[in-house]
Amino acid sequence: MTRSILCLSTALGLSLIALMPAKAASPEAVLESKLRAIETVLDTQLAHEAVPGAAFGIVADQDLVWSHTFGVEDLGTRRAVSEDTAFSICSISKLFTGIAVMDLEERGVLDIDAPITAYLGDDGGTADGVTVRNLLSHVSGLPREGETDFWFTNNFPDDATLRADISGRTDWYQPYDHWQYSNLGMAALGQVIQAASGQSFHDYVDARILRPLNMGNTTTDMPFDKVGQGFARGYYVRDSKGARKPVEAHRFDAFAPAAGVASSVNDLAKFMAWHFRLRDADSEEVLKPDTLKTMQRVHWTGEDFDEPAWGLAYATRRLDGKTLWGHGGYCPGTVAEFTMRNPDKVGVIVMATANDVSAGGMARMIHSMVRDDVKAVHMKEADADSDDKADREDDTSFVAYEGVYSRPNYDWAVYVGLSSKGLFAVPLHDDRPHENVETFRHEEGDVFIRKRDNGSDAEPLRFERDNTGRIVSVVSGGYRLMRE
DSSP states (O other): OOOOTTTTTOOOOOOOOOOSOOOOOOHHHHHHHHHHHHHHHHHHHHHHTTOOEEEEEEEETTEEEEEEEEEBSOTTTOOBOOTTOBEEOGGGHHHHHHHHHHHHHHTTSOOTTSBTHHHHGGGGOSOTTOBHHHHHTTOSSOOSSOSSOHHHHOOOOOHHHHHHHHHHOOOOOOTTTSOOOOHHHHHHHHHHHHHHHSSOHHHHHIIIIITTTTOTTOBSSOOGGGBTTTBOOOEEEEOTTSOEEEOOOOOOGGGHHHHOOEEOHHHHHHHHHHHHHHHTOSSOBSBOHHHHHHHHSOOBOOTTSOSOOBOSSOEEEEETTEEEEEEEEEETTEEEEEEEETTTTEEEEEEESOTTSOHHHHHHHHHHHHHHHHHHHHSSOTTOOHHHHHHTTTOOTTGGGOEEEEOTTSSOEEEEEEETTEEEEEESSOSSGGGGOEEEEEEETTEEEEEOTTSOEEEEEEEEEOTTSOEEEEEETTEEEEEO
């Protein structure tokens, strides 16, 4: 449920240590404060939803500049999640499949505009015009899944079963009539890769993508032999008693190109850094730069822009008026998100071992709250003006206000942190916390003024102290929130 901070008494709770006018907080101080707020929001919501484990990362150009982990790899072993813990990344796997296909085209052994029957023979099905290209953009006409409910049994098809399923389908659309997300179609591309290269999908991706990018902790199917020892087990939605059933050991087999890859924050950070690096390169690394740009260009959207905008394996999304590239994932017991803002060279990684939380929502929150701050801090010139830095040495006059403020017995809680001109507050129990961040300008003493979106002043916030001078609460609009 969305609830504005104002209604929660706009909980700004930090302890003002001086009544003198404060200097503007530096970009570094603001970013660090916002990241602490994000960690608090994530931990609060993941704990509330009883999520066993999760891992997050922010990449700026070539560096993993922030990571955060939560919980355990397995409720049995209780080993803590780390940046090297591998998670099932579900449909993010499709990016590796798409890159492998385009690598084969660059090498001249595959034509993405050829019909898939050129590689699969009669097992490619009978619909006219189904090509590798339209499979990559989910406009081949192939249905979403096979005939069997393998997503519920976790008994995924082998190669022979997959080919029979493709060739036996009669419920096709005509290619390019409609966008239809198709796990079946992406799985078929694994067969195309094998036919064109003479190697299995697993061997080809390992040799041509994972090893060159030093992604040694990434596998092309589920390493259930390492559950609780470096691999995070997935968990289904909670039952009526609040318990989560663990996902049983399984392999994706012929569906691995659609959903079978497992990876870690550290490895996905390398993968994301490769994207940013290649776009500005003048030579090949796994792919040619122009090939990656072609893959990320929109190849399909509806006639009235009413269907998803899709590249070759890459999805595009809009957030705050800007485009993001990448892919999300949802599979047995796990959700994931891999999303990049290419012009800014900033990207977000999210993985969590529960099916009833939104990886996309968490990624959007992180992007929206700190993408510009990450860019300001990590993309600035290395020789930034030292005099400017010196002028900001004492830029944290409001840092003592930072913290969590809440109301006992209610889910009214906010995190207060540093903004460039005062403070911000973000709600901890909000479905879209990034859309309800409020900012405050220092007025005098322990009083701040909320700033509306149009820049005008709103109600004041008054922080209260005990007889030792420690801030214990904040009052606004008749509501009082207590500092934790």
